[in-house]
């Protein structure tokens with residue numbers, strides 16, 4: 178990447194909390210700004226340019242307009258990074274896919290529902306090719322900085338591939354299973370410093386699973402506490418619904434195969 182790389186930060190369907198998390202990098206943000214030039218960031222500035230070296234994208238795709246806008250982002254960017262659980266694997270947005278789509282639109286838009294653009298929610302990598310993923314709801318600041326640094330240095334980012342339980346045990350937290358809760362920590366990918374159990378709540382798997390989850394071990398834990406795989410699946414559907422029936426058979430767009 179010659180010269181000072183340019184960066185764009187884009188938001189689709191979501192709370193935009195992951196974009197705002199970038200602004201909260203505070204001291205480190207100043208270091209990042211010495212290395213890159215942000216030229217497109219609705220939350221923080223007026224747009225300077227459309228073409229960027231790196232596009233960070235938060236939010237899921239849930240309208241036809243989102244699809245067209247995301248294709249434009251991909252066309253104008255050398256590298257696309259999915260930012261947060263809404264961007265991948267679709268996050269809470271996918272919950273609507275389990276409902277009747279017309280009912281959902283009537284509930285949200287009332288008697289004008291048919292005039293509103295709404296499609297089943299999907300991760301951004303169902304529409305365009307994604308080069309890097311920063312997980313979580315919201316993203317972890319340190320992981321954002323690690324991935325950004327890796328991109329700038331042209332190396333692979335160091336992303337944990339062990340379960341949240343490892344970080345949780347290191348923090349000496351009491352186990353949420355002992356409180357009668359279904360915790361996804363044995364399957365979920367670490368990197369958040371086990372923040373939820375550290376604050377007294379179960380892990381809901383917002384960072385997705387590790388590459389090879391120890392499902393048998395988790396099944397053993399569930400049995401020990403008188404819980405079932407169905408109990409676990411209900412929890413996982415909150416963030417991982419796309420993989421558990423929420424994809425509605427949505428096909429990849431033809432553009433995805435040809436986009437950069």
Ligand code: SF4
Pocket residue numbers: 191192193194195196235236260261262263264268269313314315316
């Ligand atoms: S992943 Fe969470 S914090 Fe990020 S945009 Fe979606 S809802 Fe907001």
Ligand code: SF4
Pocket residue numbers: 341342343345346350351352353354360361362363371374379380
């Ligand atoms: S609370 Fe959850 S993450 Fe922590 S040890 Fe128990 S199962 Fe693992």
Ligand code: SF4
Pocket residue numbers: 313314341365366369370371372373374379380381382383384385
């Ligand atoms: S503990 Fe689980 S739900 Fe909480 S941030 Fe980490 S991965 Fe996400």
